[in-house]
Each structure stands twice: as structure tokens, then as C-alpha cells.
Amino acid sequence: MRGALYRKLAVVGCGLIGSSVIRAARARGVVEEIAVADPSQAVRARVAALGLADSVAEGPAEAVAGADLVMFAAPPLAIGAAARAAAAALEPGATVTDVGSVKAAIAEVFAAVLPPGVFVIPGHPIAGSEESGPDAGFAALFEGRWTILTPQARRDAPYLAALERLTAFWVALGAQVELMDERHHDLVLAVTSHLPHLIAYNIVGTAADLEEVTRGEVIKYSAGGFRDFTRIAASDPIMWRDVFLANRDAVLEILGRFTEDLQALSRAIRWGEGDKLEELFTRTREIRRGVIEAGQETPEPDFGRHRKGD
Amino acid sequence: MRGALYRKLAVVGCGLIGSSVIRAARARGVVEEIAVADPSQAVRARVAALGLADSVAEGPAEAVAGADLVMFAAPPLAIGAAARAAAAALEPGATVTDVGSVKAAIAEVFAAVLPPGVFVIPGHPIAGSEESGPDAGFAALFEGRWTILTPQARRDAPYLAALERLTAFWVALGAQVELMDERHHDLVLAVTSHLPHLIAYNIVGTAADLEEVTRGEVIKYSAGGFRDFTRIAASDPIMWRDVFLANRDAVLEILGRFTEDLQALSRAIRWGEGDKLEELFTRTREIRRGVIEAGQETPEPDFGRHRKGD
Numbered sequence: 148m149r150g151a152l153y154r155k156l157a158v159v160g161c162g163l164i165g166s167s168v169i170r171a172a173r174a175r176g177v178v179e180e181i182a183v184a185d186p187s188q189a190v191r192a193r194v195a196a197l198g199l200a201d202s203v204a205e206g207p208a209e210a211v212a213g214a215d216l217v218m219f220a221a222p223p224l225a226i227g228a229a230a231r232a233a234a235a236a237l238e239p240g241a242t243v244t245d246v247g248s249v250k251a252a253i254a255e256v257f258a259a260v261l262p263p264g265v266f267v268i269p270g271h272p273i274a275g276s277e278e279s280g281p282d283a284g285f286a287a288l289f290e291g292r293w294t295i296l297t298p299q300a301r302r303d304a305p306y307l308a309a310l311e312r313l314t315a316f317w318v319a320l321g322a323q324v325e326l327m328d329e330r331h332h333d334l335v336l337a338v339t340s341h342l343p344h345l346i347a348y349n350i351v352g353t354a355a356d357l358e359e360v361t362r363g364e365v366i367k368y369s370a371g372g373f374r375d376f377t378r379i380a381a382s383d384p385i386m387w388r389d390v391f392l393a394n395r396d397a398v399l400e401i402l403g404r405f406t407e408d409l410q411a412l413s414r415a416i417r418w419g420e421g422d423k424l425e426e427l428f429t430r431t432r433e434i435r436r437g438v439i440e441a442g443q444e445t446p447e448p449d450f451g452r453h454r455k456g457d
Numbered sequence: 458m459r460g461a462l463y464r465k466l467a468v469v470g471c472g473l474i475g476s477s478v479i480r481a482a483r484a485r486g487v488v489e490e491i492a493v494a495d496p497s498q499a500v501r502a503r504v505a506a507l508g509l510a511d512s513v514a515e516g517p518a519e520a521v522a523g524a525d526l527v528m529f530a531a532p533p534l535a536i537g538a539a540a541r542a543a544a545a546a547l548e549p550g551a552t553v554t555d556v557g558s559v560k561a562a563i564a565e566v567f568a569a570v571l572p573p574g575v576f577v578i579p580g581h582p583i584a585g586s587e588e589s590g591p592d593a594g595f596a597a598l599f600e601g602r603w604t605i606l607t608p609q610a611r612r613d614a615p616y617l618a619a620l621e622r623l624t625a626f627w628v629a630l631g632a633q634v635e636l637m638d639e640r641h642h643d644l645v646l647a648v649t650s651h652l653p654h655l656i657a658y659n660i661v662g663t664a665a666d667l668e669e670v671t672r673g674e675v676i677k678y679s680a681g682g683f684r685d686f687t688r689i690a691a692s693d694p695i696m697w698r699d700v701f702l703a704n705r706d707a708v709l710e711i712l713g714r715f716t717e718d719l720q721a722l723s724r725a726i727r728w729g730e731g732d733k734l735e736e737l738f739t740r741t742r743e744i745r746r747g748v749i750e751a752g753q754e755t756p757e758p759d760f761g762r763h764r765k766g767d
Contacts, residue, residue: 248681273680277745292680325677335674338664340681346656347682349722351741353715354648364645366747367635370583370602371558371650372657374748375685381745384738391726391734402723405663406716412659413712416701424701428694431661435587435691437676438684 152316153242155180157214159207159229160221161194162383163275164246166284168218169199171320174286184210184229193281207233214238216316217265219245219253223389227256239264242309246272248336248386250297250329252393258299266309269329270296271336272322279383290321291442297329337397342405344387345398347379462626463552465490467524469517469539470531471504472693473585474556476594478528479509481630484596494520494539503591517543524548526626527575529555529563533699537566549574552619556582558646558696560607560639562703568609576619579639580606581646582632589693600631601752607639647707652715654697655708657689 156178158165165183172178183200184207185191191203204210211217211233219226226245237243243265247253250269257267274292276283294317298310314324327335354365354373369377391398415423466488468475475493482488493510494517495501501513514520521527521543529536536555547553553575557563560579567577584602586593604627608620624634637645664675664683679687701708725733 273678275681293678295678331669335670335678336681338667338670339675339678339683342660342663343682343686345722346660346719348738348741349719350652350656350715351744352737353652353711353718355740355744356718357648357711357714359641360645360648362744362747365649366744366751368583368603368605368645368649369748369751371585371646372653372689373649375689376653377741377745377748379682379685380738380741382738384735384742387738388731388734392729392731395726395729399723399727401663401667402719402726404667405660406719406723408663408666409656409659409712409716412655413709413716416705416712417709419702419705421698421702424698425694427662428658428690428692428697430665431658431687431690432694434661434665434672434676435687437672438679438687441676441679 150176151179152177152312152319153214153216154178155182155214155216157182157184157207157210157217158200159184159210159217159219159233160225161185161190161199161281162220162386163279163283164272164288165218165220166194166197166199166281167274167286167288168220168246168284168320170284170286171289172316175319177316177319178216182210182214190281197281199281208236211241212236212238215241216313217241217243219243219247222383222386223247223249223253223393225389226253227260230256231260234260234262237262237265240266240305242266242268242313244268244270244296244313246270247393248340248390249394250295250332254297254299254329266306268296268298268310268313270294270313270317271332272317273336273340274322275382277378277381279386287321289317292322293325294322295325295327295332297327297332333394333397334401337394337401341390341394341398342401344379344382345391345402346405347376348387350376351380460486461489462487462622462629463524463526464488465492465524465526467492467494467517467520467527468510469494469520469527469529469543470535471495471500471509471591472530472696473589473593474582474598475528475530476504476507476509476591477584477596477598478530478556478594478630480594480596481599482626485629487626487629488526492520492524496535500591507591509591518546521551522546522548525551526623527551527553529553529557532693532696533557533559533563533703535699536563537570540566541570544570544572547572547575550576550615552576552578552623554578554580554606554623556580557703558650558700559704560605560642564607564609564639576616578606578608578620578623580604580623580627581642582627583646583650584632585692587688587691589696597631599627602632603635604632605635605637605642607637607642643704643707644711647704647711651700651704651708652711654689654692655701655712656715657686658697660686661690
């Protein structure tokens with residue numbers, strides 16, 4: 148469809164997102180060679196068995212050697228050590244990016260450990276599923292989704308050219324690209340992704356711990372709303388642990404707002420203030436209309452299903 | 458496919474659920490005649506235009522006259538007045554049921570206002586979508602779903618026969634039927650449906666009120682988890698206002714547990730206790746496996762889509 152944008156792509160950490168990037172990049176013909184590094188022997192074996200990469204290594208240094216695009220796709224808190232291990236082997240002029248759900252913490256790590264000769268452009272594709280590991284990835288994951296890039300403050304021509312090339316890469320994978328300040332990214336995602344996950348994990352945990360209602364009942368009657376939360380709360384535990392730790396301040400800030408609002412709602416229920424409930428429940432419908440109009444409505448479960456035949 | 462189970466079905470309140478019952482009952486040939494009562498002129502006009510019923514009335518008395526199955530499908534807090542208005546016109550020997558998401562409050566109202574000659578069997582189909590009104594209903598809504606019936610304490614043969622017939626009605630509509638004590642129903646549903654809706658309404662409200670993150674951003678990047686909440690938070694405001702008011706004690710009890718757990722989670726994030734986060738996030742995955750194994754995984758959005766071609 149189009150020529151290669153990069154000669155060699157190195158993916159460090161090959162789970163759902165890393166393996167989806169590889170599948171999509173290969174399907175679109177935008178890279179010539181693919182190298183994978185992953186600390187897990189089990190993951191490396193699956194990557195080899197699936198034929199995802201031209202080479203598979205344990206440490207990042209081997210994979211990133213000679214790569215003009217290096218993508219860290221490990222859980223957020225594992226990226227620091229991986230970047231440190233890769234630093235000396237990075238090709239001058241390579242673009243270094245990532246796919247982490249938090250950006251300020253990763254930008255700091257990159258700034259601290261990467262050599263000056265590479266173009267650092269942190270990134271985050273807003274796409275995923277509750278499944279994880281290299282088997283869970285699929286080429287269409289990024290289609291019609293947003294990828295946010297949080298470029299550094301520099302505006303020199305070579306950096307801008309690298310930014311343009313990385314943008315073209317994501318567009319080739321089917322995504323739309325938006326540039327954003329990393330701190331603003333972390334606040335936006337705290338609202339649209341991190342808090343929803345935290346709430347879902349929490350409600351499923353609460354339900355599992357009840358004594359008056361059995362786990363079997365919770366599952367059996369989950370169609371009333373609960374099962375959507377179980378899907379979100381089945382997301383990768385390590386990745387999400389890291390997200391909350393690495394984006395602590397924004398998550399706690401948004402969680403504080405949520406809790407305040409929930410207390411007011413609880414009070415309205417206790418005192419039978421139906422008007423307040425109705426006012427909120429009517430207002431929240433508008434947001435839904437916005438989501439539908441913005442074409443953000445493709446439900447995640449469908450990805451899960453399409454994936455099997457991918 | 459099978460003979461009629463009831464001669465005349467009267468549906469009092471014709472929204473998503475009422476109109477779905479009508480469509481399904483007609484499709485399965487389990488009733489001979491259908492009467493609708495609804496206080497809204499707009500709803501009555503739509504019911505007439507859609508040809509859903511053989512007769513459409515404003516007040517319940519006219520619709521329930523001569524009916525051997527009377528189903529109250531109005532919002533929970535509107536059922537009392539509707540039942541009171543219908544009481545004198547009810548046929549002796551008729552079965553009176555409802556589809557409300559709360560059961561103890563409705564059972565009390567029924568016991569207080571209905572005449573002794575009818576068989577009162579409150580019920581609740583665990584099915585729905587975020588859309589509402591008579592246009593939103595569809596015949597397949599109950600297929601593969603559970604309907605919970607909360608029969609009264611009486612165990613006389615005519616009552617048991619009425620219970621058996623109502624069970625056959627729901628089975629004919631594609632549902633599986635479970636009998637339950639009404640107070641236990643209210644606690645189970647507080648967990649699996651009412652709290653999830655409350656949380657979804659709350660998080661969407663919190664997100665809409667932020668100043669640092671625009672509504673446009675919230676919508677644009679909703680694929681990270683938030684959009685699932687927007688769907689739930691688009692559910693009928695009046696119905697859900699009534700649910701929280703009518704099931705106040707159970708909702709506040711479960712909400713209290715949820716809030717305690719959320720505070721512990723918040724503390725773990727603040728103090729960087731990754732082990733605690735990982736332990737919870739790993740545990741919640743088991744519940745998801747249960748939901749999938751129990752075949753409760755058909756996602757709601759698919760109903761929305763199938764509906765259009767219904």
C-alpha cells in the first residue's frame with residue numbers, strides 16, 4: 148500500500164499493544180524488519196511461535212541495535228529500567244517512543260536516561276481490550292482510534308521531521324494523531340480511562356467480598372449493568388498497578404472530585420431528593436449523545452470477537 | 458408455535474420493557490388480545506402508530522378490564538397510583554405482575570391496594586438498554602436473560618397454578634425464570650445493577666463538571682473505558698430516580714461498602730502500595746471468567762444494534 152516508513156522497528160515488551168503494533172505495521176508494510184525484546188521467557192516463546200518478529204531477545208540492547216524506531220511497550224514502571232538498558236545501544240537519529248497510559252512520568256524517565264542523539268516522542272494509543280499478552284493483539288486495534296503524542300519542547304527541524312514520520316506511522320496503522328502536553332494528557336486520561344478502571348476494579352472487588360450475596364448470584368444477574376464493569380476489571384493487573392502509581396496525583400485529584408460527587412448523590416438518596424437525582428441523570432444523557440456523535444461508540448467487546456478471526 | 462397462555466394482556470406503562478413484552482408476546486403467540494394504558498399522550502400516540510396494541514387508554518381501569526394478565530411496566534414510584542386506579546376494574550382470578558427493578562416496595566404497594574381475588578406475583582426481567590420509550594422495545598430483549606419472580610408467601614393450588622402460568626409466559630418470551638424473596642432480590646440487584654448505574658451516573662457527572670478537561674476531550678478520548686459508563690448513564694432518568702428512592706436502604710448499604718473499599722484503594726495509591734493494587738486487580742479477573750462461563754457476556758450494545766432491524 149505504501150513504502151516502509153522505518154527500516155527496523157524494535158518493540159520492547161510484547162503484550163497486547165506491542166504485538167498489535169507489530170501486526171498492524173506488518174499488515175500495512177510500514178517497516179522492513181521487526182525486533183522484539185521481552186524479559187519473559189513465556190512471552191518470547193509465544194512471539195517466536197506466532198512468527199511476530201525477525202528476532203527475539205531477552206534484553207532491550209540487542210533488539211534496539213540498528214533500529215530507527217524504538218517503541219517501549221512494557222508496563223509504565225518497567226520502562227525506566229528497559230530504557231536504561233537500551234540507552235547505550237540506541238542508534239543516533241533513532242526515534243524513541245512508547246505506548247504507556249501515563250506520559251509525564253515516562254517523559255521524565257526518557258529525559259533522564261536516553262542519550263541526546265535520539266528523538267524522544269512519548270506516545271499513547273487510546274485503544275485496548277481487557278485481554279493481555281502477545282496472543283491478544285490484533286492488527287485492527289488502532290483503526291479509528293486516537294493516538295496521543297506528547298512531543299518534547301524542542302522545535303528544531305530534525306525533531307519536527309521525526310515527529311512527522313511517527314505521526315505518519317500511526318496514521319498508517321489506522322489511528323488519528325493528536326499532540327498534547329504530557330501533564331494535560333495525564334489529567335485527561337485520569338478522567339476518561341484511569342478513574343473508570345479504578346471504579347470498575349473497586350466495584351467488582353466489593354461485589355466479590357459480600358456475604359449476603361453470593362458470587363454466583365453476582366455473575367448470574369450481571370446483565371443489569373455489572374458485567375460491563377467486570378470486563379474493564381479484567382484488564383492487565385500489572386499494567387494498571389503501574390498506571391495508578393505513575394499517575395498518582397492526577398488520579399487522586401479526579402478521584403477526590405468523584406468521591407465528593409458520590410457523597411452528594413448518596414445524601415440525595417438518603418433524604419429522598421428525587422429532583423436532584425433526576426437533574427443529574429438527565430444531564431449525563433447529553434454526554435452520551437456526544438460520544439455517539441463523535442463516532443466513539445464501537446464497543447470494546449466487538450474488538451474481542453473480531454480478534455479471534457484476525 | 459404454542460397456544461395462547463392468556464386471553465388478554467394489559468400493559469400499564471408502555472416504555473422500553475412494556476413494549477418489548479408486547480412485541481415478544483405477540484411474536485410468540487402467547488396472548489390473544491393486548492391493551493395498553495399510559496398517562497402520556499405522546500406515548501399513546503406512538504403505541505397507536507406502531508400498532509402495538511388492540512386498544513390504548515389513558516387510565517389503567519379501562520385497559521385492565523377483562524384482562525387475565527395485568528403487567529405494570531411504569532417507573533417504580535408510579536406503580537402505586539396506577540395499581541390503585543386499576544384495582545376496582547381488575548378481573549377476579551387475574552394475575553397481576555410488574556417488571557420493576559425493585560421488588561419489596563412494589564410488593565408492599567400491591568398488598569396494600571389490590572383486591573384479594575387476584576394473584577399477585579411481582580417480577581423483574583434482568584434486561585434492558587439505555588434507550589427508553591415504546592420505539593426502543595424489541596422482541597428479542599428477554600432471550601437468554603433471567604426473569605426473577607418474587608411470589609407472595611401463599612402456597613395454595615390456584616396461586617401455584619398462576620405462578621406456573623406466568624413462568625411459562627416468560628419462558629415463552631425466551632427468558633429463564635428464578636424465584637426469589639423480594640428483599641434478597643433488592644440486595645442482589647443493588648449490587649449487580651443499581652450501584653453500577655449510580656457509579657456510572659456519578660462518574661459521567663464528575664467528568665462533565667471538570668474545568669481543566671473539556672467535555673470535548675472527555676468524549677474524544679472516551680475509548681479508554683469512559684464510554685462504557687456513558688452508555689449506562691444514558692438510561693431513563695425517571696426510572697432510575699425511582700429505583701434509588703424505592704430501594705434506598707439496600708443501595709446505601711452497598712454504596713457504603715463500595716466507598717469503604719474505594720477509600721482503601723485511594724490510600725494504597727497515595728502510599729504507593731503496589732502489592733495491594735495488584736492483589737485486587739488479579740482477584741477481580743476471576744469474576745470476569747465467571748461471567749463469561751455463565752454465558753452472561755452478550756454485550757448490551759449489540760441489543761441496540763439488532764433492535765434497529767427488529
